[in-house]
Amino acid sequence: MSLMNSSRGASFRQLKASAAFALVLGLCCAALAAALLVELQGLSHPVLWQSLAVYLAVAAAVRLGLPAHLPQTAFGPANAVTLLRAVVVSLLAGLVGQTAPSALGWSIPLLALAVLALDGLDGFLARRRKCASPFGARFDQEVDGLFVLVLALLVWLDGQAGVWVLVSGLWHYAFHLARLARSALRRPLPPSWRRKTVFVLQVLLLIAALSPPLAGWPGTAAAGAGLLLLTLSFSADMLWLLRSRRQAKRLLGDLR
Template sequence: MNDVYAGTTLRRLRLRWVVVASIAAVATALAYDLFTARFATTLARRWLVLSGLVLAYELALLWRFLPRNHDGERLAPSLGPATLLTVVRGVGVAFLAGFLLLPQPTESLVWLPAALYGLAALLDYVDGTLARLTDRVTELGTRLDVEIDALGILIAPLLAVAYGQLPVWYLLAGAARYLFVAGKRHRRRTGKPIHDLPSGPISRILAGVQMAFLTVVLSPLLTPPEATVLAAAVLIPFLANFLRDWWHLTGRLPR
């Protein structure tokens, strides 16, 4: 009976995924129309290609995580408002990625990259709070939230470096999480022990500081050399936290 329920529920979730993916595709097409009015058609197409690829990756993650949409012991038949909000964040991050293939915006569009990333960062706080208030904290929502966070912290520094706002070494911020995950997978494949990480709010706090800093850097408010000094102050504790977690994971530090 449980297997029948899970199979039926998963099919419903996949239908909802189709609806979500269709809405995201329509939003992307509308954004493309707006960009064609402000940029050359060639540039707008570049934006569409890269944004579309990032959005497709995010939707693939959502599809992959659908069987983890548990709000207790049973598979939940709907995604829930918090997870849908995380998807909206993902759309914003995908739109931001498209700017990597465009010249730096000027005049009325100069604030757009900062606005896109800032909104995604703000909603990162809202979706978690909403999940707790509605009692819909799921493994799907948690995993998708982490993936969107990591993708944003990868794309935003790339854009800031491309604009000359940050030095190249700040790209370590975007690479840190992916290197950590790759190291963890390597230990699992080679049969090495993987220890639990300590709980606590420090990782979320540092990620929040990272997002706030990147939002400001993508805006006209902060420019070198002030941005470089602040970059070092933000990056060092961020990387130190990953190093601490790695030592815990490998058993070099007691929990």
């Protein structure tokens, strides 16, 4: 037992060192990217500090969840891609409340498209390099959730939609809270192309709402369509979990 604990401890030390290197490199990238955006767009310095604050919060969450990446001993390329996505999301978060999104023209839509383009690459790398883990899957999901929340906030602050658009960004967190509150919802969900497709469509519609050509009612309609799709998708998952729970109870009753 002590030998196993010693081996696990050595593995975790290696993993912490690898993750620390990636997180520090990510911090440097976040600081440089935010500083360039501030300089090129003539923005105020709070954009820089807000971006870094969001990135540091993500880094702290990564460190807390790192044990779930064992027995892997390296942070890995898949998580590095997810971290790069988190850097760009932090940059977008730095703009929330600091400037009118429409004043930046195509900057926000292009940054958001870069985040979306990298989505899926992390999963592909994890499978290709055989380094998938519960940590990597959760890290990817949480970056996705933060991404949608930041986009929804930018759409709202730009006046493209009412406060209702924030529901798009809050669905992810509300769903996890519901799973914590009700045991019937804690069963693992099966892989779903519907879920992945809706996520991509939701993000594209929010990006469309922030694009200059769709200013006004087209942007509002795009944000509304995205919220509808996301609501239907989360509702379908909740119904599946509740039904599978009832079916499991019925089967158990029949066996008895």
